[in-house]
Amino acid sequence: GAVVSQHPSRVICKSGTSVKIECRSLDFQATTMFWYRQFPKQSLMLMATSNEGSKATYEQGVEKDKFLINHASLTLSTLTVTSAHPEDSSFYICSGRGPRAYEQYFGPGTRLTVT
């Protein structure tokens, strides 16, 4: 149980375009989802906390107008990278808070490459 999916797994886009990444909790309801970014050989950095039905809370240094997060239902959160640039190329991972409050279940990640 506690499975999180992400779509797409890989995406290549041109500089200046927007990309949407979906994060779904398949067998549990996630009132809170988290979005992370991971650069090569680095650890996961929390970008934002997404609560169902309310605005996301962004970490310091993360541009909320560039990384749009929508958490419209208990099983779906989306991250849209707007006007993508090559420096946005990274591995984006979401997680959902599980039935036990301290647990987070991670999605398989989305590899974004901006050319």
Added chain:
Amino acid sequence: GQNIDQPTEMTATEGAIVQINCTYQTSGFNGLFWYQQHAGEAPTFLSYNVLDGLEEKGRFSSFLSRSKGYSYLLLKELQMKDSASYLCAVSTGFQKLVFGTGTRLLVSP
């Protein structure tokens, strides 16, 4: 600020025991997690410690000392499939996780 330190890389032999250390200094503490991450994949949960002491789960054990800001992950009877990165993460409050840089473990035959 938040600071979580782990060794960058470790090597060990199949069948051996390896201990991966993690020291932390964070503004809050609601528990410490260990995750395993294979290259290009999402992290998978290994253990959670919120009280001092040792938690054992099969071949994996995790220890926590809150007064020392220290934890370790112990892997026994190493297998080739254990080659991965091991991430130490501290929950600082409101379920926020702050991750260490990760330790890349290479298990050789």
